[in-house]
Amino acid sequence: MSARTNSACAVVRSLSKAAVGGSRSPALRGVLPATTLMRTYYSGQKRPDGSELPNVRKAERLPVGPLSAPIVNPADKYASAGESLHAYGRYLISCLPKHIQQFSVWKDELTIYIAPTSVLPVFAFLKNHTAAQFTQVSDITGVDYPTRNNRFEVVYNLLSVHHNSRIRVKTYADEATPVPSICSLYDGANWYEREAYDLFGIFFVGHPDLRRIMTDYGFDGHPLRKDFPLTGYTELRYDEEKKRIVVEPLEMTQAFRYALMIFFDARESVSGRNKDLTMFKLPTPAPEPESKGEQKK
Template structure:
């Protein structure tokens, strides 16, 4: 058994019910964690003298809209003591309230705000759960896979009103319909160079 596999088994045994599984990919250990127990897990990883995962690298999410629990909330930590990285993965849906780890790792502050802003994951116990990257009146969460590529509103500066205005997205006609007359859209006449695509007759 590899050292990472042993580490995964050790952590899982120390946190029954909190750590549900472990996996190794690309020389990195991933632990499946119950979302409601995330604070217990990160405290153990930080405070256990044999682990000392004291550096938080990132908190983010991955969206799988076809699942009932569509989000994997993902945490990355580093242990200088072990010279190892670890990933935690907790499943959540649009209404799951994931406990904030900000009391254990204050550096998670903006990571959790960004994950809320871009995916809509709700972190309870966070002292300032506001959007971080999008505007205050932004509608939706732009890294969800079902978020429209054009968004819902567009922003421009109105020189007459001397302020920024918000308007519903309008697509120009040429972006919605194609006349197929462009050479790049399937012209029905030969184009220069087409003759090079003809297979040479075999002798």
């Protein structure tokens, strides 16, 4: 080990002598440290053999020539697909005029809108009809719009392997209005509906086992709702006295709540909605009232 160390030190000493202009052995002749080479290249100096380095900035460049791909409108890519999807959407409405309210096409995606009472008839048609055969449910999710009367939008994504096509079905619900379960038609919808119930609180009538799937047992609230606080309603901690993990209601100081409000208001001011930043200062908390015993003293 010491012999290797001594040889490495000898090489370093030889390189250092070569860099400062000292004696250079024949084996190390023409060898410079990496820092010297980098400095020579970037500073535009000459090479060790005396030749000049080319100036890359002033070098002649070959003409670019014609572009490899013409500039076209991206919407033209889906023009042919959009026409066929519009025709298929009109065909579905003609087949189910009492159930499909409307349809929309965006790029190469077809979306139909139905009422909650039409879920089972529409999905039975989409699965079993020869012109559809959407036999696979890829995903079921929800979107929360608190300002709407029916705040939840339930989204189904279906796949037809036979026709190599996809379709999206949307319906609506609220906290008290349930949606019929499609587990009787699609076995793969079981866990998707449980996830939508767990995260949004959407109820599915006829589900064989509608319980939480992602959050813990006894979890309070539904995390993906817009009115769900970021900190949650409870906190999980280890109690030193009880020597176990306990779940307690979350206690948040009012100053911390003000800080969150100021953060969102400051974002609005930066975006130009409000120019006055002085109004976002924390208010001074009022002093606590004295107890009766302290007042008598």
